[in-house]
Amino acid sequence: EKQGLDFARWLQKRPEVSRVLHPALPDDPGHAIFKRDFLGSSGLFSVILKPASRQAVAALLDGLELFGLGYSWGGFESLVIPFDCATYRTATQWSPEGPALRFSIGLEDPDDLKADIDRGFARLRAIDG
Numbered sequence: 001e002k003q004g005l006d007f008a009r010w011l012q013k014r015p016e017v018s019r020v021l022h023p024a025l026p027d028d029p030g031h032a033i034f035k036r037d038f039l040g041s042s043g044l045f046s047v048i049l050k051p052a053s054r055q056a057v058a059a060l061l062d063g064l065e066l067f068g069l070g071y072s073w074g075g076f077e078s079l080v081i082p083f084d085c086a087t088y089r090t091a092t093q094w095s096p097e098g099p100a101l102r103f104s105i106g107l108e109d110p111d112d113l114k115a116d117i118d119r120g121f122a123r124l125r126a127i128d129g
Helices: 002-012 033-037 054-062 112-129
Strands: 019-020 046-048 079-083 100-104
Touching: 002 033, 019 112, 033 046, 033 100, 054 112
Parallel strands: none
Antiparallel strands: 019 046, 046 100, 079 100
């Protein structure tokens, strides 16, 4: 929980990020329900990037050294995966302002994880400016 929230707060301050989707953050629209029903959170959350090309997002992800690409959210390692649920979401319409990434923050050093994503954002900016 601690590492996940710290990472989510760090991402909130990034210029490449439009919004962080994490119900444990006080400004999340679902925070009141989260507080009512849960005592803590995990390191699993999503972010919506500002508009970026598929090529730029691929560059961000392809060069990561500490984050694996994958769907397995039960392990100890940090993972990230792009997603777009527009084709299968039925309760509401999914139309984010930019690409979406799902993170699972693991047990690696938080500063090392931030540095890895920071380098990824530099690759993204190098393509999309």
